Amino acid sequence: HDRFRGRKSLPTQNVLAAVDFDLRFIYVLAGWEGSTHDSYVLQDALSRPNGLKIPEGKFFLADAGYAARPGILPPYRAVRYHLKEYRGARDDENPRELF
Numbered sequence: 001h002d003r004f005r006g007r008k009s010l011p012t013q014n015v016l017a018a019v020d021f022d023l024r025f026i027y028v029l030a031g032w033e034g035s036t037h038d039s040y041v042l043q044d045a046l047s048r049p050n051g052l053k054i055p056e057g058k059f060f061l062a063d064a065g066y067a068a069r070p071g072i073l074p075p076y077r078a079v080r081y082h083l084k085e086y087r088g089a090r091d092d093e094n095p096r097e098l099f
Helices: 038-046
Strands: 013-019 025-033
Touching: 013 038, 025 038
Parallel strands: none
Antiparallel strands: 013 025
16 A cells, blocks of 8 residues: 555555663554654554553653653754764753753
């Protein structure tokens, strides 16, 4: 199916995986088309009866493909996060770069 084809016409699939602090998988949801936006996959995972559960007062670190919401903490937008950008002595540009 075309929705499972990526930019180079290869088959792709969007997989959501959550791990705990011991790096053990605690939830995996596979099967969405590779072209599906991460937010739709997350909403599906949260809405399933045996889906992803976010404990009260806890959160999951997420990549920039996710919006900030209770229990989901993506990086600030327009903030440098790549290690190569931190090499050498330089000051933080703003308070967001501290965290």
